[in-house]
Every structure is written in C-alpha cells, then in structure tokens.
Amino acid sequence: MTEAIAEFLVSEPGAAVLGRGAKALTNAQDLPPELRAGALTILDGRERAHKRGWEEAGQLFLTADALAQASSTEIAAFHAKCFSECESVLDACCGVGRDALALAAAGKRVVAVDTDPARLVFARANAHVLGLEEKIRFVCADVTALEGESGHCEGAFFDPARRDGHTRFSADSERYQPPLSFLESLQERHKIVVAKLSPALHEDTLTSLGGQLLFLSEERTCKEACIVLGGEAGPARALLLPSGESYERGEEPFIADELGEYLLDPDPGVIRAGALGALADACQAALIAPTDMYLTAAEPSLRAAVRSYKIRVALPYRDRTLGRWLREQGIGRLVVKKRHYPKEPEAVHKELGLKWGGKGAEATLVIVAQGKSWLGIVCDPVN
Ligand SMILES: C[S@@+](CC[C@H](N)C(=O)[O-])C[C@H]1O[C@@H](n2cnc3c(N)ncnc32)[C@H](O)[C@@H]1O
Missing domain, CATH: 3.40.50.150 (Vaccinia Virus protein VP39)
Structure with a gap:
C-alpha cells in the first residue's frame, strides 16, 4: 500500500470510506481500485485482529500482512x-x-x-x-x-x-x-x-x-x-502465556516402564525449549516412548503446559484387534494425534476399518512408536 492511500485511510474522509463496510466496498465503483483495495485490507485486518482478541481492533489500522507479523x-x-x-x-x-x-x-x-x-x-x-x-x-x-x-x-x-x-x-x-x-x-x-x-x-x-x-x-x-x-x-526456558508457567531446559525425562492411567500431551513450546524433563517432574510423569514426546502419569494435570487424556486402551496399531475394539465400543470417529506416524487421519480411519466423516462416538487415538512398530492409545480428553 502507498503512503498516500494510508494517509487518506486514517483521515476523516477515509473513515467514511471504511464506514461503508466490506460488503458495500467490494462492489463500489466510485472509488479508485487502489483505495478500495486498501480500505478492504484494513477492514480485513480489523476482523482478523478482532478474532485474535484485540479489544480495540475495530478502530485500529492493520493490514493482514502486518498483522501476521x-x-x-x-x-x-x-x-x-x-x-x-x-x-x-x-x-x-x-x-x-x-x-x-x-x-x-x-x-x-x-x-x-x-x-x-x-x-x-x-x-x-x-x-x-x-x-x-x-x-x-x-x-x-x-x-x-x-x-x-x-x-x-x-x-x-x-x-x-x-x-x-x-x-x-x-x-x-x-x-x-x-x-x-x-x-x-x-x-x-x-x-x-x-x-x-x-x-x-x-x-x-x-x-x-x-x-x-x-x-x-x-x-x-x-x-x-x-x-x-x-x-x-x-538455561533456556519455555514460558507459557498467559498462565506464566515456565519450564527450564535440563535432563531428558525418564522413559516409563509401563503406561499409567493418563496420557499427557505437552505444550510444543516446552518440547522446543528442551524442557520436557522439568515438565515431567512437575507432573510426576514419564515419557511413553523416546521419540514421540507424549508423557504418561497416574494422575491428570491441571497445568497449562499439558493436556490430559484418560487412557481407555493401548493396542498394537497394526493389529486388527484395534479396529475391532473401536467398533465394539461404538467409536466411529477418531481425533488422531501423532508426531511421526506417516499417514494422515483419513488414511488412519481407513486402515482401522472406520468411515472418514462417519457416525458413532468420538475418541482420541494417539499413535506412538513402539520399536519398529506402532502403538495405538485410545483415550478421552480430561480438561
Ligand atoms: C516483523 S515486522 C515488526 C512487527 C512489529 N513488532 C509489531 O508487532 O507490529 C518487521 C518490520 O521491519 C521493517 N523493516 C525491515 N527492514 C528494516 C530496516 N532496515 N529498518 C527499519 N525497519 C525495517 C519492516 O518494514 C516490518 O514492518
């Protein structure tokens, strides 16, 4: 956008143009195309900023590109x-x-x-x-x-x-x-x-x-x-906002001997900071598998840095029994969570004999590496 268009848009006549709203501006024939495009960009920026929770969004001057940064x-x-x-x-x-x-x-x-x-x-x-x-x-x-x-x-x-x-x-x-x-x-x-x-x-x-x-x-x-x-x-730290929870980089977490009652999915910032050990200690949790960064614990956690899931069952992923078990439970739709399993959720449904977009109860399926094969953990979100 040029400086001249920006200057016009922040002026009183500019406010009148913006006041027409996006719908009317899209088809407005009485404005130069660059001005119409500039006004639509600001209205789009305001809408996006509003969705991002900026209180004053409706009065601010933002472009989608500037807002993205x-x-x-x-x-x-x-x-x-x-x-x-x-x-x-x-x-x-x-x-x-x-x-x-x-x-x-x-x-x-x-x-x-x-x-x-x-x-x-x-x-x-x-x-x-x-x-x-x-x-x-x-x-x-x-x-x-x-x-x-x-x-x-x-x-x-x-x-x-x-x-x-x-x-x-x-x-x-x-x-x-x-x-x-x-x-x-x-x-x-x-x-x-x-x-x-x-x-x-x-x-x-x-x-x-x-x-x-x-x-x-x-x-x-x-x-x-x-x-x-x-x-x-x-040391490097993860800081979660708005909770203010903070976890310091340190030792890797222990690997669990066996699955606990709960699966804890850590915040990506904690994983990026190399602070999963500190989070695992705080939740009395351990890693399910060295590569997948999911934790397991005896109790759920209320910390902002994890999402807790109550585990229903854990079965070898490829085993047909997993698909059969899901159908027996009346589960028809899965929220698939994975870090390394190569297939997309639609293909996962197919592999398990479920219809993509089909009916039935919903559950979360977490797929983690287990040696050279995969483990399917069926669970439900707690918080
Ligand atoms: C990521 S944005 C800044 C966003 C800003 N912190 C905010 O929250 O609205 C980076 C900005 O750097 C500006 N920029 C790039 N090179 C520059 C330079 N050499 N001197 C000053 N500004 C520069 C760009 O025009 C752009 O607006």
Whole structure:
C-alpha cells in the first residue's frame, strides 16, 4: 500500500470510506481500485485482529500482512516487561506498532522506526487511537543507518521481518531484514536488547547469540524464540502465556516402564525449549516412548503446559484387534494425534476399518512408536 492511500485511510474522509463496510466496498465503483483495495485490507485486518482478541481492533489500522507479523497482546506485554529497568526504548522495526504501543502503555518513551512509510502512518494512527502518541516518536528510516536519537534509548527491541510479499524465511536468519547480525550493533549501544526471532531458527544460531533464551508459547503454539541480552541469563526456558508457567531446559525425562492411567500431551513450546524433563517432574510423569514426546502419569494435570487424556486402551496399531475394539465400543470417529506416524487421519480411519466423516462416538487415538512398530492409545480428553 502507498503512503498516500494510508494517509487518506486514517483521515476523516477515509473513515467514511471504511464506514461503508466490506460488503458495500467490494462492489463500489466510485472509488479508485487502489483505495478500495486498501480500505478492504484494513477492514480485513480489523476482523482478523478482532478474532485474535484485540479489544480495540475495530478502530485500529492493520493490514493482514502486518498483522501476521505483529506480536499478540500478551506477548507484546511480555516484551515490554523485559524493559523494566529502562525508561526509553528503541523499537527498531515497529511495523504497525503492536510492540511500540505496548512499550508506551507500560510507560516507556519510545522511538519507533520502520522503513515502510505506510506502516508508519498506521502505527502513528494506532498510537492516536490509544492516546499514546505523546509517548512515541515515529521515524521512517533504515534503522541500521540511523544515528543519534535511537542510540540514546536505554533499551532496544528488535523484531526483524521474516517474510517478504511472497515468501517466509523464518528459519534463514541470513535473510532477515535487517539481518540478525544487526543485533550486535544494538547490543553495543543499548543496556537491554530484546529480540523476537523464529523458533524455527537452528539451535546453534540461537544459543550463539548469548543472553537469556525463552521460547514463548501461546494457545499451544510456540510463537517465538525471544532473546534477552543485558540482563541475567540462565538455561533456556519455555514460558507459557498467559498462565506464566515456565519450564527450564535440563535432563531428558525418564522413559516409563509401563503406561499409567493418563496420557499427557505437552505444550510444543516446552518440547522446543528442551524442557520436557522439568515438565515431567512437575507432573510426576514419564515419557511413553523416546521419540514421540507424549508423557504418561497416574494422575491428570491441571497445568497449562499439558493436556490430559484418560487412557481407555493401548493396542498394537497394526493389529486388527484395534479396529475391532473401536467398533465394539461404538467409536466411529477418531481425533488422531501423532508426531511421526506417516499417514494422515483419513488414511488412519481407513486402515482401522472406520468411515472418514462417519457416525458413532468420538475418541482420541494417539499413535506412538513402539520399536519398529506402532502403538495405538485410545483415550478421552480430561480438561
Ligand atoms: C516483523 S515486522 C515488526 C512487527 C512489529 N513488532 C509489531 O508487532 O507490529 C518487521 C518490520 O521491519 C521493517 N523493516 C525491515 N527492514 C528494516 C530496516 N532496515 N529498518 C527499519 N525497519 C525495517 C519492516 O518494514 C516490518 O514492518
């Protein structure tokens, strides 16, 4: 989107255009195509943001693309908390301002920089909507070439672009914009530096950066690898939001001698952080099989980091008795959970003699490796 279109959309006449709503705009013949497309993008962004639980979504200026890269409310608030020792923070790549706004809402003076002029127009308008514009100075520039005021901030937040219009390159830090190497320059100039990176980055890349490494997980998705430089550092950790549960990287969990009454499915952030041992200890659980990362325990757990399932039966997966057992129990539909079993759920139903999309009671089937074959664990969610 051009800066001119963005400027128009945040103006009063722009509000009138947006007020027509998506349905009317789709067929509007009286608007230039770029303006109509821009307005529809904002309305689409608002709808998506609303679904993501942003309270003020209906008034904010977000594009689907910028929103896809923006932090969630909880995660932006966590980033801001990392700067408790700082009064001023540089947001090196502010986008539409999700993190800059959270920093300002936490009482920081913010310098928010981005190369994209249209995103800056929206970020400024969003600050206005939230009454935070006094706290944020917006700068349209390449942050890697910026001298002066940005260096005067005590802290710096770095959230480089991990995609362009066509491709995502989350796991390739060489292609990040600005490149990951810029982190070093920020570290030289600022007391605390927080970087929001992809959890898909190679472990060696992440650990080579030093500092405290946190894997942030929300809604059972590992959303980011967050590096905090300049504060106290310990072993890598998983941090679950909004619960605040945290698990430290350590020893692998024990392998269970036998299945307990319950199967516990760990949060992906805990697995990514290498913190399954700590979670297993906390739940008095052990691994079912070394490769599949499912735990078993005598009791269910109320922790946010696991989903508990009451086990009904565990049978060799290929054995026809599993299919027969399911039919005898009147089970016609399965929620299939697996990490390594190669077939898709539809094929699993077929293999077990069940009709895909068929009728009957529902159960969860977890398929785990058992030596060179597979074990089918039929269970029901507890929480
Ligand atoms: C992942 S987004 C930031 C999202 C933001 N933290 C939020 O939550 O809304 C990355 C941003 O970096 C900007 N960018 C890329 N290269 C830059 C550079 N050299 N200087 C400043 N900004 C840059 C992009 O335009 C993009 O808006």
